Each structure stands twice: as C-alpha cells, then as structure tokens.
Amino acid sequence: MDPERRKKLDERNERRRFRIAHDPEYQAKQDEDKKQRRLRYASDPQHRKKQPESGHIWNTRKSQDPEYVEARNASKRSRYESDIEFRRARQRSVEKSRVRLQAENPRYRLRKSLHQWCLKHDWVRETLPWKTHQPVLFASKVHKECKGCTRVKVREGVKLWWRKIGDRDESWLCHACHMPMDNHTAAMPYGYEDVTTLEGTINRKQELERTAKG
Incomplete structure (x- = not known):
C-alpha cells in the first residue's frame, strides 16, 4: 500500500478507535452495524456474491506467501505491544466476539x-x-x-x-x-x-x- 494512503488509513482508524472507546452511542451503533452486516451476509446469497475479492486475495496470498504473512503478523504484534489504545481496542473486540460466540454457538x-x-x-x-x-x-x-x-x-x-x-x-x-x-x-x-x-x-x-x- 502507498505510504501516504497507509498513513491516512491509520489516522482514520485511530479516530474510530478513540470514538469507540469514549462514545457509548457510537460504539452501540458500530455493534449494530456489524450485526446487520453479519445477518445480511448469512441470509442474502446475492450480497455474498457481490463482496469484493479482497478476502479471496488475502486467503490466497496467506496460503502461498509465508514471508508476507510473517511480516504482516510481526507488524501487528509490534503495534499491539507498543500502542496501548490499539491493544485495548483489540482486547475489547476479542472479548465481545468471545461473549457473542459463548451465547450463540x-x-x-x-x-x-x-x-x-x-x-x-x-x-x-x-x-x-x-x-x-x-x-x-x-x-x-x-x-x-x-x-x-x-x-x-x-x-x-x-x-x-x-x-x-x-x-x-x-x-x-x-x-x-x-x-x-x-x-x-x-x-x-x-x-x-x-x-x-x-x-x-x-x-x-x-x-x-x-x-x-x-
């Protein structure tokens, strides 16, 4: 990814994580949006077909390019260890997923x-x-x-x-x-x-x- 584009994306994600951490209404809206996306994906075959190929591209590269996967994971680990807000956001996300799975599955x-x-x-x-x-x-x-x-x-x-x-x-x-x-x-x-x-x-x-x- 272009460095400038990467920087803008990181800044946008940082603002989003801050709002999720400090704005309960925004957090609730994000949770509801995720729920609706999951429901639509599960119930609408046409919608699933229209999803971008990024997931397929990532899965293919993940299986064929171990060096890329290791570099990507190393970058995530480094940020997780050095960025406390990123770490807290990840921990909240994991905990929410665990609670949802525990209740539903x-x-x-x-x-x-x-x-x-x-x-x-x-x-x-x-x-x-x-x-x-x-x-x-x-x-x-x-x-x-x-x-x-x-x-x-x-x-x-x-x-x-x-x-x-x-x-x-x-x-x-x-x-x-x-x-x-x-x-x-x-x-x-x-x-x-x-x-x-x-x-x-x-x-x-x-x-x-x-x-x-x-």
Whole structure:
C-alpha cells in the first residue's frame, strides 16, 4: 500500500478507535452495524456474491506467501505491544466476539468446555477413548507446529496440545484445530459424541464401564 494512503488509513482508524472507546452511542451503533452486516451476509446469497475479492486475495496470498504473512503478523504484534489504545481496542473486540460466540454457538461452548476439562482432569486426558488425537498437558507453555493451521504458535506458546495417536513423529494439533466448529463430534471420544457437560461425561464413562463389565 502507498505510504501516504497507509498513513491516512491509520489516522482514520485511530479516530474510530478513540470514538469507540469514549462514545457509548457510537460504539452501540458500530455493534449494530456489524450485526446487520453479519445477518445480511448469512441470509442474502446475492450480497455474498457481490463482496469484493479482497478476502479471496488475502486467503490466497496467506496460503502461498509465508514471508508476507510473517511480516504482516510481526507488524501487528509490534503495534499491539507498543500502542496501548490499539491493544485495548483489540482486547475489547476479542472479548465481545468471545461473549457473542459463548451465547450463540453451543459448539463453541463445548470446545471451550473440553479445553477446561483437559486442563483440570487427568482422567479426561488419559482414560477416555480418543479417536485420532490424545490431549497432552505440559507443565509450562510450549511451542509446537500445528499440522492443522500449519503455523507455529507465537508468543508464549500453550500448555495443551493434541498428539496424533500412534504417530512416531509426534504430529500435533492445537485445540482449535482438533475441534473445528463444523465437526465437533469427530473430536469427541468414542461413545461421547452427544455429551456436552462434564457431568454427562462422568455419567457416560460410568455407563460404558458397566456395559464393558457385562
């Protein structure tokens, strides 16, 4: 992008972030606009077809030009660490998205719940009949290359990884890739595909153990 155009865009975004942070009415209007755009995109096929190709161009370049992706991510990380207003705006945006998904999407809630179960309970990680990958909890945050999103976890790493069962090379997935939003049952253990709570998991485990004993 042309440097002058980039500068004007940054200044415009900075003014917008300031208004979002200090003007509740403007913030509410922005939230409503986003909601309406999502609804229109979801319900209007013709509108989706008319969307600019920028998203497609970005996805293509993201998959074919790792140097560009790394430079772009490095720029974002640098700004996140040095620009407190940008960091606060990003944190608010992430929190809003999390709250919305938590309220609207049961699959998201299950993915988050499974992550917590694996962090807190050894028996969940070690005794349930996992299908393709088994959860592994490290004592401290570590970096692994995720085979699902083909990137190395940045910053401080994560504690919970999913290791492919029976793979000598120890192929890993991050939690989000192990449990994609569009196929959550495939990530659940055998016999637990319809379970959505920890209590339900405990009851199903006891039920299956009784059945196995005859």
